[in-house]
Amino acid sequence: MSDASSVDAPPRAESPTWVRVLYTPLGDLLRGKLASGPRPRKRAKALLAEANLPGRVSMLIQEVTGRTRLWKSERHEVMRELIAHFADGLESGATVDELAQSFGNLREAARLIRRAKKRQRPLWWRTLRLGLWMVLALIGLYLLLAVRFFLGRPNIAHNYITDIQAMVNANPESDRAWPLYRQALLAMGKPPTIEDKSWDFRSARPGGKHWDLAEAYLTQNADSIALLREAAQRKALGFVVGTSLSTEDQALWPQMEVQTALNDPLMENAVVGVLLPYLAEVRTLAFVLAIDARRAAADEDGQTAVKNLSAIIGMKRQLRDLPILVQGLVGNAILAMTCETAGDLIANQPEAFTDAQLQEFAHRLAAVRDSDISIRLNGERMFFDDILQRLYTDDGNGDGRMTPGGMRVMQMLTNLMGDGHALELSDVVRMAAAPAVGAVSLSRRDLQRDYNAMMDQFEAEAARPLWEQDVSAAEQQIEQWMGSPIERYRRLPLVLLAPAIGKATQTAEITKMTRDVTLTAIALELYRRRHDRWPNSLDELVPSIMPAIPPDRFDGKPLKYALGDTGPVLYCVGSDGDDDGGRAAVDLAGNPINDAARRWIAPSKRAAHQQQQNPDASTPPWNRADLRQPYPNADWILWPPQATRVQP
Amino acid sequence: MRVERELMRGAGPVAVLKLLDRGEMYGYELVEALDRSSNGVLGMGQSTLYPLLYNLEAKGLIKAKWRTTEGGRERKYYALTDRGRGRLALETRQWNALARAMAQLGVLDDSPASARIAPGGAA
Numbered sequence: 228m229s230d231a232s233s234v235d236a237p238p239r240a241e242s243p244t245w246v247r248v249l250y251t252p253l254g255d256l257l258r259g260k261l262a263s264g265p266r267p268r269k270r271a272k273a274l275l276a277e278a279n280l281p282g283r284v285s286m287l288i289q290e291v292t293g294r295t296r297l298w299k300s301e302r303h304e305v306m307r308e309l310i311a312h313f314a315d316g317l318e319s320g321a322t323v324d325e326l327a328q329s330f331g332n333l334r335e336a337a338r339l340i341r342r343a344k345k346r347q348r349p350l351w352w353r354t355l356r357l358g359l360w361m362v363l364a365l366i367g368l369y370l371l372l373a374v375r376f377f378l379g380r381p382n383i384a385h386n387y388i389t390d391i392q393a394m395v396n397a398n399p400e401s402d403r404a405w406p407l408y409r410q411a412l413l414a415m416g417k418p419p420t421i422e423d424k425s426w427d428f429r430s431a432r433p434g435g436k437h438w439d440l441a442e443a444y445l446t447q448n449a450d451s452i453a454l455l456r457e458a459a460q461r462k463a464l465g466f467v468v469g470t471s472l473s474t475e476d477q478a479l480w481p482q483m484e485v486q487t488a489l490n491d492p493l494m495e496n497a498v499v500g501v502l503l504p505y506l507a508e509v510r511t512l513a514f515v516l517a518i519d520a521r522r523a524a525a526d527e528d529g530q531t532a533v534k535n536l537s538a539i540i541g542m543k544r545q546l547r548d549l550p551i552l553v554q555g556l557v558g559n560a561i562l563a564m565t566c567e568t569a570g571d572l573i574a575n576q577p578e579a580f581t582d583a584q585l586q587e588f589a590h591r592l593a594a595v596r597d598s599d600i601s602i603r604l605n606g607e608r609m610f611f612d613d614i615l616q617r618l619y620t621d622d623g624n625g626d627g628r629m630t631p632g633g634m635r636v637m638q639m640l641t642n643l644m645g646d647g648h649a650l651e652l653s654d655v656v657r658m659a660a661a662p663a664v665g666a667v668s669l670s671r672r673d674l675q676r677d678y679n680a681m682m683d684q685f686e687a688e689a690a691r692p693l694w695e696q697d698v699s700a701a702e703q704q705i706e707q708w709m710g711s712p713i714e715r716y717r718r719l720p721l722v723l724l725a726p727a728i729g730k731a732t733q734t735a736e737i738t739k740m741t742r743d744v745t746l747t748a749i750a751l752e753l754y755r756r757r758h759d760r761w762p763n764s765l766d767e768l769v770p771s772i773m774p775a776i777p778p779d780r781f782d783g784k785p786l787k788y789a790l791g792d793t794g795p796v797l798y799c800v801g802s803d804g805d806d807d808g809g810r811a812a813v814d815l816a817g818n819p820i821n822d823a824a825r826r827w828i829a830p831s832k833r834a835a836h837q838q839q840q841n842p843d844a845s846t847p848p849w850n851r852a853d854l855r856q857p858y859p860n861a862d863w864i865l866w867p868p869q870a871t872r873v874q875p
Numbered sequence: 876m877r878v879e880r881e882l883m884r885g886a887g888p889v890a891v892l893k894l895l896d897r898g899e900m901y902g903y904e905l906v907e908a909l910d911r912s913s914n915g916v917l918g919m920g921q922s923t924l925y926p927l928l929y930n931l932e933a934k935g936l937i938k939a940k941w942r943t944t945e946g947g948r949e950r951k952y953y954a955l956t957d958r959g960r961g962r963l964a965l966e967t968r969q970w971n972a973l974a975r976a977m978a979q980l981g982v983l984d985d986s987p988a989s990a991r992i993a994p995g996g997a998a
Binding site: 291305307308309310311312314315316319329330331332333335336339340342343344346347 | 901902903904906907920921922923925926927928929930932933934941948949950951
């Protein structure tokens with residue numbers, strides 16, 4: 228029998244502090260001891276000793292309470308009760324053996340007691356326990372997700388660059404213009420510039436600022452310009468695209484560095500890494516031809532001017548040899564520049580051209596069909612398919628999940644595109660969050676589905692003429708996704724790589740109209756020559772000079788024509804959608820600002836603007852600062868050329 | 876006769892509630908009373924009784940209180956709560972319904988049904 232007094236004796240003075248604390252009320256609290264009865268709680272050993280039960284019974288009680296692994300206060304309570312039970316039993320005459328036998332299995336007893344006592348624990352504990360289990364479960368689930376995520380590897384099965392190169396190689400060398408362009412570029416060198424950069428070669432005009440520099444350049448490179456005309460007659464551009472330059476092309480761009488922003492093993496031979504430096508060069512060559520055409524017209528050499536302008540049309544055609552969107556856009560841009568140059572020459576130097584020359588150019592220009600100008604999205608689709616195979620796993624059935632490498636590439640693309648929505652996170656946080664982001668990301672199949680649906684929508688919208696278009700539903704969908712952080716991260720590859728199709732579509736439509744306006748201007752000039760007057764309406768041109776009156780692409784009605792004291796004007800209704808009789812936009816100072824009216828406004832947005840319009844805004848001039856009138860109440864004058872800069 | 880464990884799981888708590896309905900009792904007393912009142916059928920060891928009591932207490936059907944005996948020892952007495960009384964009434968109704976159903980099936984001894992389906996089919 229133990230000595231209860233020694234067990235409960237206070238600690239000696241030399242005992243460590245933590246031992247002495249255990250004998251204070253704080254110590255009781257720390258040990259989970261709560262007051263549970265009228266008497267102060269005693270330590271377990273002291274309780275058993277005080278009970279003075281037979282050794283076997285004491286051991287039984289001690290073993291059972293120990294096995295329960297309950298809180299100390301709970302164990303104390305159980306011990307008290309069992310002590311009382313066995314004491315009652317002994318008092319009633321039962322033997323120790325009988326009591327021990329009737330007690331039952333000790334382990335089972337401890338287990339049942341533990342389970343039952345835990346049910347008596349307070350609500351906060353049970354809630355906390357449930358919460359901890361849920362957290363553990365979530366952690367376990369997250370670990371499983373993480374394992375699954377980090378084991379994912381993409382399967383880059385298809386080389387799309389090879390597909391693009393096959394399109395180029397389908398044309399024999401003799402049909403490819405690029406070698407000749409390269410030869411001309413190497414011979415010509417860069418167009419002249421001036422030190423303060425206040426003048427650009429592209430703005431050179433006969434008799435204008437620094438024309439002497441431009442003329443000298445053109446004269447020095449007459450042979451190369453002739454080579455350009457020859458090259459432009461070839462069937463295709465023929466630049467062999469890739470992620471590196473050919474040996475011959477390196478001579479043209481010796482300083483070019485392969486883009487390193489996407490220097491990742493996953494992006495090797497990726498379509499996104501394809502180099503397109505030739506586009507800027509082709510554009511420069513088009514400007515050279517256009518300015519040389521102006522020079523020729525100034526010298527009344529209409530034949531050369533027509534040849535040059537026709538050559539640019541040839542370049543535009545060549546730029547359709549690959550379904551790369553940006554290549555098509557450059558083609559449209561140089562076509563628009565050709566039309567503007569031609570329109571300017573017809574308006575200001577018509578005498579430089581014979582009827583036959585005008586007709587020849589008109590035929591060449593008319594051969595550019597609407598379908599040659601409309602944007603194509605095949606290349607974009609190919610680009611996206613290539614990205615998908617680099618970001619996602621491949622289950623062999625068109626589906627897969629985002630991979631760690633894929634997330635790394637997406638982060639690089641986000642940084643490259645200067646995405647303002649990107650979160651600034653440490654690498655550790657990114658790695659920890661990656662499985663979760665990967666889990667919520669759309670599957671490969673779902674992302675492909677959404678992308679295809681979006682592109683189908685874009686193509687359907689682009690197929691409609693401008694006057695039948697409104698706010699792009701596809702772009703609205705993208706904005707909706709961008710507006711929700713969750714949806715944005717679920718579709719991150721899509722929202723990052725979705726091309727700005729809406730603007731490209733509108734520009735293509737306006738390019739078509741520019742072509743039509745140029746053809747109409749030629750027809751007007753031919754009519755004037757035949758009748759010694761301008762026609763009273765465009766109807767007089769049909770069908771003797773042109774087959775039909777082309778449409779005003781802003782409203783779908785015939786192109787507008789007005790004949791005033793200063794001569795004829797071709798115009799479209801412009802941003803406000805109203806026919807103002809050919810009235811040009813001017814600012815508050817009376818300066819012409821024709822370009823202010825060229826912006827196409829979606830009909831639904833225009834209607835919303837008009838509801839807010841200042842009642843006084845119906846009359847010009849246009850006050851740019853007046854936000855109630857975001858566009859001038861004027862027409863967009865298409866020909867003859869007007870002042871093109873919107874005054875700041 | 877000892878009852879199967881599954882049956883005891885349902886009967887044991889009701890038996891304890893019924894005993895406590897007579898008045899508060901302490902643990903050993905309950906063990907003895909269960910054994911005696913049921914001719915040993917509902918006898919259970921302490922390893923079963925005390926967990927059962929703790930469960931009933933956790934559900935609020937009984938309440939416990941420590942008392943000091945005349946001999947100076949501690950004892951924990953259990954008593955029925957109002958909620959426990961309500962549960963006892965409910966269980967009682969259910970057990971009675973069950974007993975009647977079993978009697979009609981002839982499961983219970985000396986029931987009319989058991990006489991009708993005696994071996995040989997004689998009524």
